[in-house]
Amino acid sequence: MRCLANSLSREFSIAEKYAKNILALFEDGATVPFIARYRKESSGGMLDVDLRRFHERWQYLVELEKRRDSILATLEKHPSCPQSVMLKIKRATTKSELEDLFAPFKSTRKSKATEAAELGLTPLAEALWAGVLSERSKDISEWLASSNVSLGAKEALEGAREIIIETLSLDVDLLKQGRELLLSKGQMQSKLVRGKKEIGEKYRDYFEYSEAVRKMPSHRVLALFRGKKESILKLIILLLNEESELSRLNLSHLIGLFDAQKNEKNVAFCKLNVKQKEYLLLAWDKKIHSKLEGDIFSILKEQAEEGAINVFANNLNDLLMSAPAGAHRVIGVDPGFRNGVKLAVINELGDVIDHGVIYPFTSESQKDKAMARLLDLIKQHKVAWLAIGNGTASRESEQLINQLIQQENLSCRTVVISEAGASVYSASDVAINEFPDLDVTIRGAISIARRFQDPLAELVKIDPQAIGVGQYQHDVKPAQLASSLTNVVEDCVNKVGVDVNLASASLLSYVAGLTKRMAQNIVEYRRQKGRIESREELLKVKGIGAKAFEQCAGFLRVLNGREVLDSSGVHPESYPLVRSMAQAMSTQVDKLLDNGAAINQLQLKFADFSGVDRYTFDDTLKELAKPGRDPRPEFRYAEFDQSVQSMSDLVEGMSLEGVVTNVAAFGAFVDIGVHQDGLIHISQLADRFVKDPRDLVRVGQVIKVTVLEVDEKRKRISLKATGL
Numbered sequence: 001m002r003c004l005a006n007s008l009s010r011e012f013s014i015a016e017k018y019a020k021n022i023l024a025l026f027e028d029g030a031t032v033p034f035i036a037r038y039r040k041e042s043s044g045g046m047l048d049v050d051l052r053r054f055h056e057r058w059q060y061l062v063e064l065e066k067r068r069d070s071i072l073a074t075l076e077k078h079p080s081c082p083q084s085v086m087l088k089i090k091r092a093t094t095k096s097e098l099e100d101l102f103a104p105f106k107s108t109r110k111s112k113a114t115e116a117a118e119l120g121l122t123p124l125a126e127a128l129w130a131g132v133l134s135e136r137s138k139d140i141s142e143w144l145a146s147s148n149v150s151l152g153a154k155e156a157l158e159g160a161r162e163i164i165i166e167t168l169s170l171d172v173d174l175l176k177q178g179r180e181l182l183l184s185k186g187q188m189q190s191k192l193v194r195g196k197k198e199i200g201e202k203y204r205d206y207f208e209y210s211e212a213v214r215k216m217p218s219h220r221v222l223a224l225f226r227g228k229k230e231s232i233l234k235l236i237i238l239l240l241n242e243e244s245e246l247s248r249l250n251l252s253h254l255i256g257l258f259d260a261q262k263n264e265k266n267v268a269f270c271k272l273n274v275k276q277k278e279y280l281l282l283a284w285d286k287k288i289h290s291k292l293e294g295d296i297f298s299i300l301k302e303q304a305e306e307g308a309i310n311v312f313a314n315n316l317n318d319l320l321m322s323a324p325a326g327a328h329r330v331i332g333v334d335p336g337f338r339n340g341v342k343l344a345v346i347n348e349l350g351d352v353i354d355h356g357v358i359y360p361f362t363s364e365s366q367k368d369k370a371m372a373r374l375l376d377l378i379k380q381h382k383v384a385w386l387a388i389g390n391g392t393a394s395r396e397s398e399q400l401i402n403q404l405i406q407q408e409n410l411s412c413r414t415v416v417i418s419e420a421g422a423s424v425y426s427a428s429d430v431a432i433n434e435f436p437d438l439d440v441t442i443r444g445a446i447s448i449a450r451r452f453q454d455p456l457a458e459l460v461k462i463d464p465q466a467i468g469v470g471q472y473q474h475d476v477k478p479a480q481l482a483s484s485l486t487n488v489v490e491d492c493v494n495k496v497g498v499d500v501n502l503a504s505a506s507l508l509s510y511v512a513g514l515t516k517r518m519a520q521n522i523v524e525y526r527r528q529k530g531r532i533e534s535r536e537e538l539l540k541v542k543g544i545g546a547k548a549f550e551q552c553a554g555f556l557r558v559l560n561g562r563e564v565l566d567s568s569g570v571h572p573e574s575y576p577l578v579r580s581m582a583q584a585m586s587t588q589v590d591k592l593l594d595n596g597a598a599i600n601q602l603q604l605k606f607a608d609f610s611g612v613d614r615y616t617f618d619d620t621l622k623e624l625a626k627p628g629r630d631p632r633p634e635f636r637y638a639e640f641d642q643s644v645q646s647m648s649d650l651v652e653g654m655s656l657e658g659v660v661t662n663v664a665a666f667g668a669f670v671d672i673g674v675h676q677d678g679l680i681h682i683s684q685l686a687d688r689f690v691k692d693p694r695d696l697v698r699v700g701q702v703i704k705v706t707v708l709e710v711d712e713k714r715k716r717i718s719l720k721a722t723g724l
Contacts, residue, residue, distance in 0.1 A: 004019075004023065004058065004061055004062070004065075005019040005020040005023055006019070007061065008022075008023070008054065008057065008058060008061070011057065012046075012050065012053075012054055012057075014044055014046070015044065018042070018043055018044040018046070021039075021042040021043060022035065022042065022043050022046070022051070022054060023058065025039060025042060025043075026055060026058065029547060029551075030551065031490075031512040031513055031551055032048050032051045032052055032055065032487070032490075032491070032512075033048060033490060033491060033494035033495075033512040033555065034512045034513065034550075034551045034554075035051055036048035036051055037494070037554060037555075037569075037619075038554055038571050038573075038616075040613075040615035040616070040619070041613035041614075041615045041616060045615060048491050052487055060095075063095070064093075064094070064095055064098070067095060067098055068089060068090070068092065068098060071089055071098060071101075071102045072086065072089060072090070074102075074105075075089070075102070075105060078105050080105075081105055085101060088101055088172065089101050089102070096295070097172070097176070100172045100175050100176070101172050103170055104170045111162070111166060112159070112162040112166075113159075113162040113163045113165065113166035113167075114166075115159070116158075116159030116160065116162050116163050117163055119149065119151065119159060120147065120149045121149065121151075121156060121159045121160050121163060122163055122258075123147065124140070124143055124144075124147070124149075124156060124159075124160040125160040125161075125163035125164050125167070125258070126258040127143065128160055128161075128164065128275075128279075129164055129257055129258060129276065129279065130258075131273055131275060131276070135157055137153040137154070140153040140156055140157055141153045143156075144156055161279070161282070164257075164279050164283070165279070165282060165283040165286055165287055166287070167257060167258070168254070168257070168279065168280060168283035168287075168288065169283055169287040169288050169291065171253075171254065171257070173253055174249075174251065174254065174288070175288070175291075175292065177249045177250065177251075178246075178249070178284075178288055178289075178292050179292050179295055179296070181239065181245060181246075181249065182213065182237055182239060182292055182293070182296050183213055183214060183296060183299070184213075184214055185239060185240070185245055186212070186213040186214075186237045186238065186239055186296065187210055187211070187212060187213065187237065187238045187239075187240060188210065188211055188212075188213050188216060188224070188235065188236075188237055188300075189209065189210045189235070189236050189237075189238055190206045190207075190208075190209045190210075190224055190227065190228075190233045190234065190235050191207065191208060191209075191233065191234050191236075192207040192208070192232070192233065192234075193231055193232060193233065193234055196231065196232045199232070200227065200230070200232035200233070203223070203227040203232050203233055206223070206224060206227055206233055207233075209224075213237060213296065213300065216300065216304075217307075217665050217666070218303065218304035218305075218306075218307030218308055218311075218665060219304075219307075219308070219471060219472065219664060219665055219666060221300050221301065221303070221304035222301075222304045222305070222308060222471075222472040222475045222476075223472075225297075225301055225304070225475065226472070226475055235297070236293070237293045237296055237297075239289075242281075242284070243277075243281060246280065246281065246284060247277065251271075251272055251280070252271075254272060254276070254280070255272065255276075305475070305476040305477060305480065307665065308470070308471055308472045308473070308475070308476050309476055309480060309481050309484045310484075311470065311471060311663070311664055311665060312464075312469065312470030312471070312473060312481065312484070312485065313484050313485060313487075313488045314663070314694055315469035315470065315662060315663055315699045316464055316467065316469055316470075316485055316488045316489070316699075317488050317491070317492060318469075318663070318694075318698040318699040318700055318701075319455065319459065319467065319469055319699045319700055320455060320456045320459060320460075320488070320489065320492040321456070321492055321495070321496075321631070321632050322455050322632065322633075322699070322700030323632050323633045323634055323635040323636060323700070324453060324454040324455060324456070324457075324630075324632060324635060325385065325415075325452050325453055325454075325635045325637075326453065326454075326635065327348035327349070327453070328348065328384040328385050328453065329345070329346070329347055329348060329381055329382055329383045329384050329385075330345070330346050330383065330384065330385045330386070330387055330449040330452055330453060331343055331344065331345050331374075331377060331378070331381075331383050331385075331386045331387070331449065332344040332345075332346065332387050332389075332445040332446055332447070332448040332449025332450070332452070333386055333387065333388040333389060333397060333401070333445065333448065334389050334391075334419065334422065334441065334444045334445040334448055335388060335389055335391060335392060335393035335394050335396070335397040336391075336392060336393055337361045337362075337392065337393050337396075338361075338362070339441070340357040340358060340359045340362075341357065341358050341359070341360060341361075341370070341393070341397055342355075342356075342357050342441045342442055342444065342445040343355060343356050343357065343358065343374070343377065343445055344442055344445035344446040344448075344449055345377055345381050345383065345449075346446065346449045346450060346453070347381075349502060350450050350453060350454075350457075350502070352435070352438075352446055353381060354377060354380075354381060355438065355442045355445070355446075356373060356377070357441070357442075358370035358371075358373050358374060360397070360400055361393065361396065367400075371400070371404050374401070374404060375404060375408060375410075378410060378412055379410075383412050384411075384412055384413070385412060385413055385414070385415060385452065386401055386412060386413070386414045386415070387415055387417050387448050387449050387451075387452035388401070388414060388415065388416045388417070388448075389416075389417065389418075389419030389422060389444075389445075389448045390416050390417065390418055390419055390671060390673075390675075391419050392675075394416060394673075394675070395416075395640070395645045395646075395673055395674075395675070396645070398414055398416055398640070399642065399645070401414050402414055402642070415452065415637040415638075416638070416640060416671075416673065417448065417451065417452055417637075418468070418659075418661060418671070419444070419447075419448055420466070420467050420468035420469075421447075421459070421462040421463075421466040421467045421468065422444040422447040422448055422451075422462075423444055424462055424463065424466040425443065425444070425447045425461055425462045426440045426441065426443035426444040426447065427440055427443075428461070428462075430461045430504075430505075430506055431443045431447075431461070434504070447461075447462075455700075456492060456493065456496055456507075456632075457503065457504070457507050460489055460493065460504075460506050460507050460510055461504065461506040461507075464482075464485035464486075464488070464489060465481065465482070465485065468661075468662070469661070469662050469699055470662075471662070471664050489510050490510045490512070493507065493510040493511060493555075494510070494511065494512050494555045495631055496630060496631060496632065497555055497556070497557050497569060497628065497630075498511055498555060498556055498557060499557050499559060500522065500532050500535075500538070500556040500557060500558055501526065501531050501532055501558065501559070504523070505519045505520045505522070505523045506519075507519075508522055508523070511552050511555050511556060512551045512552055512555055513547070513548045513549075513550070513551025513552035514544075514548065514551075514552050515543070517543055518541070518543045518544055518548060521541050521542045521543050521544070522538070522541050522544075525540070525541045525542075532558060532561075533558065533561045533562050534558055534561050534562045534563050534566055535549075535553050535556060535558055535561075535563070535566045535572055536563075536572070538552070538553065538556070550573070553571060553572050554569060554570070554571035554572070555569075557628055559628075563575075564589060564590045564593065565578060565589065567627060567628050568593070568623050568624070568627035568628050569623045569627070569628065569629075570620055570623050570624070570627075574616060574620050577609065577612055577616070577617070577620060578592065578620060578624065580609060581602055581609075581620075581624075584602070584605060584608060584609075585598050585601065585602065592624050593624055593627045594624075594625065594626065594627060595624075595625075596625065599621050599624055599625045602621055603618075603621060636702050637659075637702065638657050638658055638659040638671070638673075638702045639657055640656075640657065640658075640672065640673030641656050641657070641672075641673070644656065644672070644673060644674060645673070645674065646674050646675065647674050647675075647676055647710060647712050647715070647717065648712065649674070650674065650707050650710045650717065651707065651710075652707055652708065652709060652710065653706065653707065654706070654707040655704065655705070655706055655707075655722065656672045656673075656704070656705055656706075656707065657672075657702065657703070657704055657705075658670040658671050658672035658673070658678070658702070658703060658704075658705055658719075659671050659700065659701065659702050659703075660697050660698060660699055660700060660701045660702075660703060661677055661699065662677070662699065663693050663694055663697060663698065663699055664693070665682075665692075665693070666681065666682055666693075667679055667680050667681040667682045667684070667685065667693055668680045668685065668693050668697045668721075670703065670705055670719060672705065672717070672719075674717070676715050676717060677717070678705065678707070678717030678718065678719040679716070679717065679718060679719065680697075680705065680719045680720065680721050681718070684708070684718075684719065684720040684721060685697065685721045685724060686721065686724055696721070696724045697721070697724065703721055703722075703723075703724065704721070704722045704723050705719040705720060705721055705722060706719065706720045706722055707719060708720050
C-alpha cells in the first residue's frame with residue numbers, strides 16, 4: 001500500500017500520511033460521505049468530490065498493478081524478451097503503455113512480417129534499414145545468393161519491407177509520440193456516407209466538417225460518433241503536413257532499430273537517413289496511422305463520455321439539491337386531454353389522503369363537474385398548493401385551475417413542475433409496493449405532488465437516467481453512467497440528512513453504510529414496532545451492526561426523540577464531546593443548540609478539550625449552531641406568463657420567466673411554459689465571456705429570459721438570459 005499511497009499523495013498534492021489514512025479507511029469499508037464528513041482529520045479535510053476521484057484513481061492503480069504482474073509473469077517465460085522491455089513495463093504508468101509494450105510478445109495469427117522472418121529475411125530487413133544494402137534487384141539477388149535464401153528479389157524485398165514496417169509499428173516510443181502528435185496536431189474530418197443524405201438530415205452540419213482534435217467539445221464528439229455508428233458519417237483523423245510533422249519527432253532511438261531489439265544498444269542522437277524516413281512514412285501509411293487513429297477515437301470517446309457523464313451528474317446534483325417546498329397539503333395534478341386529469345391529494349407528511357380523475361376538456365358539462373370536484377378537494381383538505389406536471393395539457397390545466405382560484409377567491413396557489421420520470425416511477429416495483437391498490441396514473445400524480453414537497457426524497461425512487469437532465473446518455477457506457485449517478489444521489493442524500501421515521505426504503509438505501517436490504521429492514525421495523533425513538537435503537541434493526549451504524553448514524557435524523565442530538569448532524573461518537581462542551585458552559589446539552597453566544601465562547605476553548613481534533617471540534621460547533629440544517633436553498637417557483645400558452649404566442653423581444661431544465665456545455669435549456677424548452681446559447685448567458693454555463697445557471701433555477709428567435713417548424717426557441 002505504501003507505493004500506492006506515495007503515488008496518490010503526489011498526484012492529489014496531499015501528505016502521504018493522509019493518502020495512507022484514506023486507503024486504510026476505504027479498505028476497511030468506509031464510505032465517501034462518512035470520510036468526507038466525519039473523518040476529516042484522517043483525510044486532511046478532503047472534499048467528497050475529491051475523495052470520489054481518489055477512490056477511482058486507487059481502483060485504476062490496483063488494476064494497473066494486477067495487469068503489470070500478469071504481463072511480467074508471462075514475459076518471464078518468453079526467452080526473446082529483452083531486459084530493457086521488462087524494465088519499461090515495471091515503470092509504465094498507464095494501461096495503454098503496458099499494452100503497447102506487451103503487444104510484440106502476444107501470440108497472434110501470423111502476419112506477413114512473421115512469415116517473412118520465418119523465411120530468413122530478418123537480416124535482409126536489418127541491412128536495408130541500416131543502409132548497408134540498397135533496394136536494387138542486383139543487390140537483393142546477391143544477398144539472397146550469399147544467404148542461401150531461395151526467393152525472388154521482388155518477393156524478398158516485399159518481405160523485408162513487411163518486417164521493417166511491423167517492427168516500426170510495434171515501437172513503443174514511436175507509438176507514444178505519434179499518438180501525442182495526432183492529439184495535438186490532428187484534424188478530425190467527417191463526410192457524408194454516399195446515399196445517406198436523406199436519412200441523415202439531422203447530421204447535415206457534419207456532412208463536410210473539419211475541426212482540430214484538441215479543440216473538440218464532448219457534445220460534438222459524441223454527435224459525430226453517433227453519426228458514425230448509424231453509418232451516416234465517415235470519420236477520419238488527418239495530420240496536415242504529415243511528412244514535416246513526423247520529421248520533427250525525436251526518433252533517434254530508431255537508428256539502431258534491430259540492434260536495439262536484439263542487443264539493447266544505446267544509440268547516440270542522430271537523424272534518420274532519407275531511406276529510413278521513407279520506411280517510416282510507409283509504416284505510418286500502412287499500419288501506424290490506422291492503429292493510432294483507432295487509439296485517438298477511443299481517447300476522444302472516453303473523454304467525451306466522461307464529459308457527458310459529468311454534465312449529467314452535475315445537473316442531477318442541482319436537481320436533487322433544488323429547494324423543497326416543505327410540509328404543505330398538495331394536490332398533484334397529472335394533466336391530460338382525452339384520458340383526463342389525474343389528481344392526488346397528499347398531506348404534510350406525503351401521505352395520500354384522496355385521489356381521483358376529472359375530465360375538464362371533453363365537454364362543457366364534464367368541465368363543470370371537473371371544476372366542482374376540484375373545488376371540493378381543495379376546500380375539504382385545506383390544500384395550499386396544486387403542483388401541475390408540465391406535460392400534455394399542462395398550461396391548459398393551469399389556466400383552468402387559476403380561473404377557479406380567482407372565481408372562488410381561494411388562498412391556494414399553482415406551480416408547474418417537471419414531471420420527467422413520473423411515468424417511470426408509476427409503473428415501477430417501488431410504486432407498486434407503495435400503492436398496490438392504486439391505478440398507475442394516480443401514482444404519477446402522487447409523484448408530482450411529492451417531488452414538489454421534497455424533490456430529493458421523491459426523485460431517489462426513479463432511475464436517474466429517466467429524470468431527463470442528461471445529454472447523449474445513450475452514447476456513454478451504461479455501467480459508468482449508472483455508477484456516477486448513484487454516487488451523486490448518495491452524496492446529495494447524505495448532505496441533506498434523512499428523517500429515519502419518514503424516509504422510504506429508496507431514500508434510506510442511499511444513506512452511507514446502508515444496503516437496500518438494511519433500508520427495507522428499517523421500514524419493516526417501523527411497521528412492526530412503530531416509531532424509532534433514538535439512533536441507538538437502529539442497532540436493533542436486523543442487519544445493522546456496529547460498522548454499518550458507524551457509517552450511517554450521523555446522516556439519519558430522529559426528530560423529537562429521546563436524545564436531543566439525534567436530530568442533528570453530530571455523530572454519536574461525538575456526543576461525549578458535546579456533553580463536555582455543555583459542562584464547560586455550565587449548561588445542559590439542549591441549551592447549546594442554536595445558542596450563538598455559547599458557540600462563540602466555545603470557539604475560543606479548543607485547547608481545553610483534549611483528545612479531539614480541530615476538524616471534529618469545529619464541525620460539531622457548526623452543527624450545534626444550526627442543528628439539522630438543510631443545505632438546500634429557499635423555495636422559489638417560476639410564474640409563467642398566462643398569455644403565452646404555445647410557441648405561436650411567442651414574439652421576438654418578449655420577456656418571460658422560466659425554469660432551467662438542463663445545462664449543457666454549450667448552454668442551458670429553459671422551460672417557459674410552451675411545451676418546448678428554449679435554448680440559451682452560452683454566448684447569450686451574459687454580456688461577458690462564460691467558460692462554463694453552470695457558473696451562472698443550475699437545473700431548477702428560476703430565471704428571466706428574452707425571446708430572440710422562434711422556429712416553429714424545427715421546434716427551436718432561442719433565448720437570452722437577463723439579469724444574471
